Amino acid sequence: MxxxxxxxxxxxxxxxxxxxxxxxxxxxxxxxxxxxxxxxxxxxxxxxxxxxxxxxxxxxxxxxxxxxxxxxxxxxxxxxxxxxxxxxxxxxxxxxxxxxxxxxxxxxxxxxxxxxxxxxxxxxxxxxxxxxxxxxxxxxxxxxxxxxxxxxxxxxxxxxxxxxxxxxxxxxxxxxxxxxxxxxxxxxxxxxxxxxxxxxxxxxxxxxxxxxxxxxxxxxxxxxxxxxxxxxxxxxxxxxxxxxxxxxxxxxxxTKELSYPFIILALWGIIMTGSICLRQTDLKSLIAYSSVSHMGLVVGGILIQTPWGFTGALILMIAHGLTSSALFCLANTNYERTHSRTMILARGLQTILPLMATWWFIMALANLALPPLPNLMGELMIISSLFNWSWSTIVLTGLGILITAGYSLYMFLMTQRGKVPSHLLAIEPTHSREHLLIALHLLPLLLLILKPELISGWAA
Incomplete structure (x- = not known):
């Protein structure tokens, strides 16, 4: 230490x-x-x-x-x-x-x-x-x-x-x-x-x-x-x-009795904050609300107190930490060039900065828990332990997953696709520093696929 x-x-x-x-x-x-x-x-x-x-x-x-x-x-x-x-x-x-x-x-x-x-x-x-x-x-x-x-x-x-x-x-x-x-x-x-x-x-x-x-x-x-x-x-x-x-x-x-209202709030929060993300215009605000949604799943996993719930919560915490941090870095690279967080003002960046669009795509997929990333491992473990605890939770968690996929793709399409606005034609190119930054977020995520026991050993 x-x-x-x-x-x-x-x-x-x-x-x-x-x-x-x-x-x-x-x-x-x-x-x-x-x-x-x-x-x-x-x-x-x-x-x-x-x-x-x-x-x-x-x-x-x-x-x-x-x-x-x-x-x-x-x-x-x-x-x-x-x-x-x-x-x-x-x-x-x-x-x-x-x-x-x-x-x-x-x-x-x-x-x-x-x-x-x-x-x-x-x-x-x-x-x-x-x-x-x-x-x-x-x-x-x-x-x-x-x-x-x-x-x-x-x-x-x-x-x-x-x-x-x-x-x-x-x-x-x-x-x-x-x-x-x-x-x-x-x-x-x-x-x-x-x-x-x-x-x-x-x-x-x-x-x-x-x-x-x-x-x-x-x-x-x-x-x-x-x-x-x-x-x-x-x-x-x-x-x-x-x-x-x-x-x-x-x-x-x-905990067995007193945790019920908190589990209900956490699961309901997944739906509500996901729905807020679908209507969001501010890029950083969208990523922030998506964090609340993911953490709702973690709260549910922890409060039911099963080994799978704890393990899933720990995996999702680590995976979400790397993913959302990378998304904030990407949002910042947009902000440094357009000086605006409003998504509708900075469209079509894929044609100007194609490699940055690739990073956006990979991190949006990581955010919606693409297999075989640790995000999916954590979410599956929490959802299956919640389902084992009460089968009715599958409605809320299933809806939550659908909405997460929706707003992650919405975020990618709004920032990267479409016609380039005229005020963005003289834009600064990307730097090696920024590509290195996203690569250093993605590398641990990919390496954890190969050795997930590093982040899943606590409840075993």
Missing amino acids: LKILIPTLALVPVTWMVPKKWLWPTVLLHSLLIATASLSWFKYITETGWTTTNNYLATDTLSTPLLVLSCWLLPLMILASQNHVSHEPLARQRLYISVLTSLQIFLILAFGATEAMMFYVMFEATLIPTLILITRWGNQAERLNAGTYFLFYTLAGSLPLLVALSLLYSSTGSLSFFIIQYLGPLQLSTLLDKLWWAGCMLAFLVKMPLYGMHLWLPKAHVEAPVAGSMILAAVLLKLGGYGMIRMLVILDPL
Whole structure:
């Protein structure tokens, strides 16, 4: 763990000391080396249980894929941001990279934490760099409004979790994930116990986000710069799923009854947010709502608490992280050329940028879960475990899949096909940097087809 954490911490002084000419290449190379080194965590993935470095930080088969995804994303965010931040004063460029690095540090500490309270503190700490990214480097004037939504939704949702963890500590004497899983079921029966259950879950359901508590997400995504959108979609939403899986181990007897309304909301959310996507004009907003739809499936998979549900949820979280991050990068390449997120103003890009259209097509297919990509593995596992739990869920999940296919193809056709508008004739060509960026998103997705046990071992 420290062989990744210490180089990541060292990236902050490197950012401030390196000469201007070498700032972006040095930081990119440094972060790529960290990302490559993080793959060594997969060495112990076949072992069940924890691979411990010390009492405070450890990895297991649930946290390892999420940790590697967090490390993999930092060089990609630096690659994606280079064009629109390099025109700013040097100090602001350095600050921007430092904010991205601090976000990675907090994420490593959150996913590696062995104590529930340390996980809570790091879960909250990721809020600060994300808020700075949205409110300082966002594109439009509404970014302050989006930052306020993001801050208050997350804080209001996670304060009950703090109280719930304090109560758990006073009754069990420990918050260590090593010990909690062996405590045996708690005797929970009163109304206060049910409120305690809701307090434990609420923070994670807001972070996921569950349909009904999702209003902060499209606002935050639309206003954030490209790196903010990438990290939000790829990793920060997964903090919610990770926390839910960790906490459900100890909430066992109550979850069977109390999870019904949340499962219904999650499945209904798949239909509703998918329908919103079909009517969407704003490209980034469409990708943001599609994230809510996919996360609804993950919430359903986690809350029914079957091995297949958990495994499917973990696979879908990783696959969705790579896919939606790539879609936000593609949306950003469009935005940098047309200076508009409205899809109808930037049509027919296939004739001008044919290779970029190929990337769009592949990522749209990944978003609608094309076989044999991990997206399909995760969705099939969750849908079959939901069907096994209650056959009526097939109506909602089946409709959800149809709508997902519909809006993914709609997004591709609206941006790439059709007659080129006259205002787009003098457009900047694509750069190798952008093709490398999408290739580095697609490569892990394709490699996971060959070795899916790397991201599916937790519930086995």
